[in-house]
Amino acid sequence: MPVQTIPEIPGLSMYPEFIGPDEQTALMATLDGLPWSGLGVGPNPELKRRTQQRGCTFSFRYRKAITSTEPLPGWARDLVARLAPLTTMKDALNSIIINEYQPGQGIMPHVDSLTAFGDTVFALSLLSPCVMTFDRVGSTDSYPIVLEPRSLLVLTGPARFGFRHGISKDLVETLGDRTIHRERRVSLTFRYIIPGPCKEEAACK
Ligand SMILES: O=C(O)CCC(=O)C(=O)O
Ligand SMILES: [Fe+2]
Numbered sequence: 754m755p756v757q758t759i760p761e762i763p764g765l766s767m768y769p770e771f772i773g774p775d776e777q778t779a780l781m782a783t784l785d786g787l788p789w790s791g792l793g794v795g796p797n798p799e800l801k802r803r804t805q806q807r808g809c810t811f812s813f814r815y816r817k818a819i820t821s822t823e824p825l826p827g828w829a830r831d832l833v834a835r836l837a838p839l840t841t842m843k844d845a846l847n848s849i850i851i852n853e854y855q856p857g858q859g860i861m862p863h864v865d866s867l868t869a870f871g872d873t874v875f876a877l878s879l880l881s882p883c884v885m886t887f888d889r890v891g892s893t894d895s896y897p898i899v900l901e902p903r904s905l906l907v908l909t910g911p912a913r914f915g916f917r918h919g920i921s922k923d924l925v926e927t928l929g930d931r932t933i934h935r936e937r938r939v940s941l942t943f944r945y946i947i948p949g950p951c952k953e954e955a956a957c958k
Contacts, residue, residue: 764910871945
């Protein structure tokens with residue numbers, strides 16, 4: 754499987770075309786057939802975008818998992834089996850957060866909670882491309898990258914713990930000679946949720 758890395762962001766791996774177009778279409782049909790939450794609907798009603806959670810459910814407000822170990826759904830098993838060999842993390846992935854970004858929606862720069870989530874985070878991108886910016890914690894270094902549809906981003910080590918990542922609300926983004934007109938984007942974040950409360954002081958992301 755071809756993998757791209759970025760010397761400035763150690764621990765980041767990008768797998769372009771991790772899934773095929775038909776797999777993307779089937780996955781979107783599955784997700785759109787399931788109930789969305791966020792935007793006033795629990796378990797995370799405060800989120801300003803639509804989300805779904807599968808497997809172990811995490812509450813950002815209560816800063817902890819709010820279900821015990823629900824199994825991951827059948828439609829995710831093949832994907833998860835393909836992710837497992839890409840990490841040295843011992844704990845098995847037990848949660849999927851699905852985020853929908855309509856034009857004008859993004860995600861604030863954040864480090865995924867260090868105490869709530871395991872040391873490898875996977876993000877599978879569907880539909881619209883977008884720019885994700887990595888800001889090194891404690892410096893002004895900032896590295897924008899394009900998340901292409903059907904690509905898989907793997908964050909571990911410094912990329913996971915030493916950089917904030919975020920997506921702007923911009924309707925149009927430019928990076929080098931690339932111009933992206935943002936359309937609907939859906940991503941699946943696969944993580945291991947560590948049992949017990951999030952121990953950080955800051956808001957848990
Ligand atoms: O949408 C994405 O690709 C990233 C989502 C994210 O950063 C997260 O769920 O923590
Ligand atoms: Fe994140």
